[in-house]
Amino acid sequence: MSTISATDLLRRSGGTTIRGGLYRIHTSTSAGRADALVRAAYPEFTSTVSCFGHDWLGRQFSLDARRGPAHEPTVLMFEIGTGEALEIPVPFSEFHDIELVDYPGAALAAGFFETWLESGQPSPSPDQCVGYRVPLFLGGDDDITNLEMTDLDVYWSLLGQMRVGLSGASEGTAVARVDLGDMP
Template sequence: MSQLVRARLGGCTFEHGLYRVHTHASAEAACAVHGGGFSRVRGKVRLFGFDWLGRQFASDNKRGAGDDPEVMMLEPGTGEALEIPVPVSAFHDDEVVEYSDEALASNFYAEWMAVHESALRLDQCAGYRVPLFLGGDDLVANLELSDLSVY
């Protein structure tokens, strides 16, 4: 399913950078970058998208139906890999549409966009100056424009 998503939507950006779908090349690059920080899931997931906070969304091949696995979110701001109990197809069709704040922190994004007027490029995210796992605050004031591969 993640390959189908990538084939049909790869490189697309939604809501001025709120959510982006990986191309094959950007997924491979992100996998190489995030592999070290999320070693417990290396080889078990396939990246398909990412959000404005640089959180990577992946299909978790160990969970869900064979051709429609469930979603995992890799969160660089906290260093956590979180299971989302929704198949990839429902993530795009329902979760992102109906629960955009829960899935993508869309209200927080609106706060960020009120201060930063331009859309995020495919290679950018809003990264925490001081990561949450190091005691940083979950506030717009603690966010800065970051290169996605560096963050």
Template structure:
């Protein structure tokens, strides 16, 4: 299993030793235990990263705070260089398998990806890496002389796209992943609380 994924992505960082999965995961998905056992805490060129098993609960809470309507239905297993979180969706089941969500802090949007865990890694990340991970944008970022993010970092928008920021390299910066999500959560809460039609370009957090 995951042969296509392994042939395309070479892991460049992994936690010492194998993850212990002697406990039960709170969600069932084909290949999930095997994948986390092999890749928990790993990075693949900085482009795609896998959460450590111990941190998944924390990230479910972090992401659920930013997107409260998804709070009780997500199992965050991975994230990309832009800090976008990939999660199993407990409310979207097909052939007994939970499907995938991508939750984006920079746009404030949630994208439903109509594939299961195995299909996501064997098809989406292999055949549609640009669509799934913004791979070409990542190469632009690196070509401009910027560093690849570490496991606890991401490349975030200086001005979020939902605040009319530009989707350009110039509007990106290397930042702490958790801090970026916390700031994004606060900004999203403010935007959602505004009356319809309120200008949002000058919104800041205190």
């Protein structure tokens, strides 16, 4: 896939599921929904979001036009469970062929996925993810007992609102309200 653009990837391989749900390539429709969810949760990245895939934990992978040359964007991983946006240290052209092949543990938490499956839990469907019951940015534990199957869009909507609402808040700040009015 090293010579393919993100647009071509979605057109040719959109909807592809890899390793039983470990990673999925977005369709054009799901990419548009993911872009909207990421922009709402990470307003500081509004102009640079262009999602092309997501993993079993609901983490969205996007082109990062801010880094690298225009013809060779790098990759950002939006990890809503931690509230972080992480720079993947490879250009998009190497993401699927090198990063996901050589470093599936770092890029996709592959070992954690295997632990989830070995505990008798199912693999998420394309519209689901395995999310944190208590997000890590709210003090949740990063272990199997803090995970549950959930709707991907609902998970992102709720945690995105919390992330934005808590930006700049000090530790211990209470969450007063979460708006469920626009839920899919």
